[in-house]
Amino acid sequence: MSIRAEATPNPNALKFTTDKLIFEGTNSISVMPGNKSEHAILNDLMELEGVDNVFGYQNFITVNKKFDAEWDTLTPEVTKVIEKHGY
Secondary structure (H helix, E strand, O other), rough: OEEEEOOOOOEEEEEEEEEEOOOOOOOOOEEEEOOOOOOOOHHHHHHHOOOOEEEOOEEEEEEEEEEOOOOOOOEHHHHHHHOOOOO
16 A cells, blocks of 8 residues: 655645545545544544644545644654554
């Protein structure tokens, strides 16, 4: 399985794309601080230190980090969570 981290126009956001469908349908899912989702993968990502909010659609999740978090530290942690959920 492959997870690709891709830059976005926002330096505080990375897009993590998988080869498998994560979210069914055509609706996107956003989780903001203090909120919960019906999708455990998004809730687990929100619990990572440094994550501000997440956005999921079909085969990708965009993670927005807090201003003081570093991608070098956060990216491997995000990848572990996605892999733990089988993607």
